[in-house]
Amino acid sequence: MTLNRRQFLGATAAVAASLAAPPILGAAKPKVVVIGGGAGGATAARYIAKDSKGAVDVTLIEPTRNYYTCFFSNLYLGGFRTINSIGHSYGKLASDYGINVVHDYAVGVDRDTKTVTLAGGAKITYDKLILSPGIDFVDGAVPGWSVDQQNKMPHAYKAGSQTELLKSQIMGMREGGTFALIAPPNPYRCPPGPYERISMVAHQLKQSNPTAKILVVDPKPNFSKQGLFEEAWSKYYGDMITRIGPDFGGDKVSVNAETMEIDIDGQVEKVDVCNVIPAMQAGKIAAAAGVTNDAGWAPVNADDMSSKADPDVYVLGDASHQGDMPKSGFSANSQAKVCANAVRHALTGSKRFPAKFSNTCWSLVATDDGIKVGASYEATAEKIAKTSGFVSQTGEDAALRKKTYEESIGWYDGITSDMFG
């Protein structure tokens, strides 16, 4: 008998189900499994472990031993941070909080048997599962590009070796060459991210390659903090930066990684470095768990971040489809605390408090020139809804901008110690 793939997977699941011991009520500690050790997952794991004081068994599954934050990775491209300064280990979460940190990929979730399967073959059962897998790219979103080309045309939108590769390409670019950035359509991780990146690359090139050009190809007519970025670009970087929006074909772009050409609605440009940031969807494990919608994101209830598909599964951060919050590390960290409070309540009967959410996104546009946008949010029956917000203004004085930048450095240290202990 030949098993086809479906039968094989089905058989494996059945064996796994038969091996899973039935839970003995009251005997074992409740088990929480968290997939993804970024701003959502690491925070949720830490808060549940810290606040339950050992009453909940917490496992954190994260493939990398050294986690590089996406936030502030643009500052590394601009020469304001070292790569090591944005790297973090999970040592404290294990030693100080008793979290079982497993460095592996989660490749499957069986919600019927409440089992997570790892790439290494291990299976871990859960009472509550928290998915915080971040983003993956939509195949074919930029014709000619796939993850197979990421070493020629990096995305650098998951920080680490991709970010280092992009930096080395920028530093090695021929004099007067062209750096192209293909911006993603909405919704995507870190709305100001591509534009902060443009600012930081321009800052770097202005010093190391001042005749270089930057070409931004953008499918969106508008973008986050647009007025503030454009003011900074003309103030600091003169005519170095050209942005092509959808009115000039920015939404009809394909690339050729072999010839280093990009085709913008029929007009072909030869470029020297090409940073492709394709359209995004929830990290693939969310789809494997069967909690995503047609657009590839995971709908959640606003009051506790539980999946609309399964009350024992929660989805945090970029992967979630929650309403008005931007996909940012700050948002994920904020959502994680609401989720941790609800999960702990469900498992141990601890007090449950009303959901509160907030976000601020800082961006650096040049030396000592920081800008920010932020808002607070509430949970409604329908979604996470914005209640009020603020944004930096154009024409602010230099002292305020410097203060905003210094504040962002304080925030970086705050959120990373809130994530990693």
Added chain:
Amino acid sequence: MKFSRSIFYTTALILSLFNYASAEVSKPQAFDALCASCHQLEGPNQVGPTLGKMISTPIASNPSFNYSKALKGYAALNRTWTMESLRAFLQNPMQAVPGTAMSFAGIDDEATLDSIVNYLADPGEATHSDEAMAIAQLEADPEYGEYLASECLTCHQADGSNTGIASIVGRDEVDFIDAALQYRNGIREHQVMQLMTQNLSDEDLAALAAYFKTLSPGGNQ
């Protein structure tokens, strides 16, 4: 004997009432609005020197503050602040002490001027607003405080480190509430802090202040 004892008690009562009243002069909101961006009442000097009891105190006498030549010259002539000289200075600093480094236009409103001069005459223990003192009396649920605090800890570090954002751990509760109120009431400007405090009720502030007081600089949370 009975009579004189009664006089003794009456006198003691009057004295204690007097002391009580003096210690309860609360900080006028105008101080926070007009002065507090540069002057504190305790802690290190900011843009301006940290202020204490002003009346009968030598002018320009905070040893760790670098005063302008103009104010040092004024101090050599006038020695100590009086209610009159302090009033004149705060009404129009440039006119009272030409060349002073205090870049402040002065206070036109007579009532505001009086409230600040009376307050600075001897701030005593009254470094807090009535509003903050009232909030500090509210019942505070420590668990709720800890939950609310998690929102602050995205930016403010639990171990009190300040690498660009102020420490809020281990502070006196009324101090904490007063600082938050200055943002919530729009006296101190900061986009993030104004937004965050607008969403905090009086009970929330009391719970937060009680929780953050239990954290100590250097960690151990």
